[in-house]
Each structure stands twice: as C-alpha cells, then as structure tokens.
Amino acid sequence: MSDKAKKIFFTLTIVVPFLLYCVYYYSHMIKNAPYKFSEFKSFVIKYGTSDSMVNTYNSATGDYQYLNRKDSLVKTNLPLHSSDLLYLHRKAAELGFWDFPVQELGDSSKIKGKPLRYYIEFNYQRKSKKVWFDESFDRDLKLKDANETFIKEIQRVLGEAEEKNKK
Template identity: 60%
Template sequence: MYYYGMIIKNAPYKFAEFQSMVFKYGKGDSLVNQYNSKTGDYQYMTKDGHLVKKHLHLNKDELLFLHRKASDLGFWDFPANEQPRDTSRKVVSPHYYMEFNYAHKSKKVLYDDAFDGDPSLKDANQRLIKEIQKVLDEAEIRQNK
C-alpha cells in the first residue's frame, strides 16, 4: 500500500493541479471537431455536414475520470507526435489532438489514426480517444435533458 501511495504522490501530473483538457479531431489537418474544458466551447461536424456549436460543461468527476484514464493508459509517456512513418501514402486519416493542462506543465499529443508505430501505443491512444468521446457524448445527453 505504501508503494502505490508513493507512486500516486510522486505522479508527474496530479489532479489537484489539473486546469483543463483540450480535445480536437478531424480528417487530415482539419481538426474542426473541438472541445475545451476551460471555456466549455464544444463544436463538431454532424454526419450531414452541419457545424454544431454549443457550451458543454464537464463536472469534476468526469474530468477526474479522464485524468485517471489518461494516467492508466500511460498518456504522460506518449510521444508528442504520433504520425505514420511512411509519408508517401496519400491517405487522409483521422487526426486527434489531446492536451491535458496542469498548474506547472502540460502534456500534448497529436495522434494520426494511420500511426504505424508500437501496436500497444496505438491501442492506448485509441482507448483514450474512445473514453474522451464517450464522456463528451454522455455529458451532452445529460445537458440536453
């Protein structure tokens, strides 16, 4: 128990210092779908091409969940830029930008869905992206009630 307590105490990113999270995604270089927890600004493109803009508030529990999920998946150790090595391919794949901001530091990752690096790193990115999207979807449903 002491060992895990020290790991948490010495964690590089502590939730007590958490300030905001930014999540952006889209095809290619167009990261038109965006959420910023500091401002609550949320915009996304619908399937039929309409841009929806709204204010979406994530509560402390949701932000804590995302902080812990990022920690569990090793987000703090992800490379900042995860792009495919083969740049000759002309496939336009989804890109994701994740940023967690704390009082004294930030962690930013740009992930390309065509990333051809370590499969476990690719899996961890995809799992974190799904969790962020799930939390945003659930918060939007809750807010619309």
C-alpha cells in the same frame, strides 16, 4: 520459544517494518506524481483531417464544436462535471498517456483518403502534456491501441455529457 512467540517475533521483525516501508515509499510516490488531479486545469481535444481540425472541445471554457452526420457544424457550450474530468484523468494514467511520445504520425499514403488526426492536451498547474496522433500511425500497435481507446473514452464522455445537457 513457543510457536506463538515465534509468530509474534516474525511479525514484529519482518512484516511490520516491510509494511511501514511500503507505506512510506508509496506515499512519496503518489505525493510526487507528475500529474495530480488536484493540479488539473483543463484538457483540449481537436480532431479532423490534417488540414481542417474542425472538431474541438476545451474543458476550460466548455466550448464544443463538431461536425454532425449531416456535415453541419454544431457549436455548443458543454461543461463537464469534475467526476467526468477525474475519470478522464484516471483513464489517461491507466493507459500511460503521460508516457506517450508527442508526435505519433504515420505515413498517410497507406490509407485511402485523409486519415484523421487527433490533438490531445492535458493542462496542469506545473505541467502540460500534448500528443499528436494520426490514424495512419503504425509503428507500435500497443501505443496505437492505447491512443484509440483513450480517444473513444473521451468521445464517449463528451457524448454522455451532451445527452445529459439536452435533458
């Protein structure tokens, strides 16, 4: 057999079946993913001290309330675009939000004052994912970093949407 015939034979017997199997396998993985954006309904974030979680946002209604720098409560309606929601959905997937434990609370006596507590909930047609995260959580540093990164991204998206809404 010539070199060209060997390359063609190799491609047809090894490479093509492998590629077909990869397409088949990963298409089913994506199709059966537990949290799909096409089934996304809404997300909710609440944060504050454990006794008063005043800062809230609900993407289903667009209701947004938060304490500003002067400690006065600001209530507004802030609808997010689907591109912002898709970004947050993808960021949650990237950071592994679906695998986070439900309770991530730590010993609040280790922190001066009251630590901030966050409640994040993503709702889909068939499922929802809820996570309670406390700033005093100190068991898994990678998990803590992922939570903090995700919270900062949510707050950044809300801040940008509020700036656009003011214009």
